[in-house]
Amino acid sequence: MTSFLDPLIAFVSAHAWLAYLTLFLAALLEAVPVIGSLVPGSTIILALSALVPGGELKLWPVLAAAVAGAVLGDGTAFLIGYRSKREILATWPLSNYPSVVQRSEEFFHRWGVLAVFFARFVAPIRAFVPITAGALDMQPSRFYAVNIPAILLWAPAHVLPGVLAVTALHDYAGLPHHGHVGKHIWMLAIVGGALVVAFAVWAFRRRHGGGVIETVKSTK
Numbered sequence: 001m002t003s004f005l006d007p008l009i010a011f012v013s014a015h016a017w018l019a020y021l022t023l024f025l026a027a028l029l030e031a032v033p034v035i036g037s038l039v040p041g042s043t044i045i046l047a048l049s050a051l052v053p054g055g056e057l058k059l060w061p062v063l064a065a066a067v068a069g070a071v072l073g074d075g076t077a078f079l080i081g082y083r084s085k086r087e088i089l090a091t092w093p094l095s096n097y098p099s100v101v102q103r104s105e106e107f108f109h110r111w112g113v114l115a116v117f118f119a120r121f122v123a124p125i126r127a128f129v130p131i132t133a134g135a136l137d138m139q140p141s142r143f144y145a146v147n148i149p150a151i152l153l154w155a156p157a158h159v160l161p162g163v164l165a166v167t168a169l170h171d172y173a174g175l176p177h178h179g180h181v182g183k184h185i186w187m188l189a190i191v192g193g194a195l196v197v198a199f200a201v202w203a204f205r206r207r208h209g210g211g212v213i214e215t216v217k218s219t220k
Contacts, residue, residue, distance in 0.1 A: 023065035031073025036127025049162035081134025
């Protein structure tokens with residue numbers, strides 16, 4: 001893997017636009033069933049994010065490329081499943097991975113709409129849950145309401161470790177780096193924390209709210 005990534009990083013660091021395109025494609029392909037299990041999308045994103053402290057790449061375009069690729073990949077997979085229904089799960093190439101498809105279905109049935117959120121952070125199910133959600137007739141509005149916040153957290157979770165690690169290395173070695181990175185990281189941490197809290201409240205109300213309502217109705 002290192003022999004593949006080293007020349008890739010060296011090349012794209014000299015061509016910023018290609019680096020952003022690579023990030024976009026890595027995030028997109030990681031969301032494609034089967035292909036997402038083979039393409040080291042997360043590794044590529046983490047590796048390229050290490051170019052941010054040195055100024056070869058900018059933090060916000062890196063995040064935007066990763067988010068855009070993931071949204072397009074997940075959304076396309078979901079719509080294919082939504083239009084094809086369960087038949088797509090028994091069609092090639094998914095038919096070659098019955099155990100993963102079964103795990104994705106079980107994961108979806110166990111967690112319901114929350115499976116779309118959790119799957120963003122779990123490989124290789126991440127590449128199968130969107131199409132499974134569509135095949136099981138999940139409504140598009142519900143899918144995107146959970147999928148997009150998950151991606152907005154997933155992207156920084158993959159980008160920031162590389163940025164922080166290289167920034168710390170630069171500080172330790174006395175090498176220059178762009179000071180604005182720290183300010184942006186704090187901003188992302190605050191926004192990410194707010195998203196986590198908001199989603200946790202929403203998930204709690206969704207899971208327990210119905211029971212509370214029924215209890216109130218029964219007492220009237």
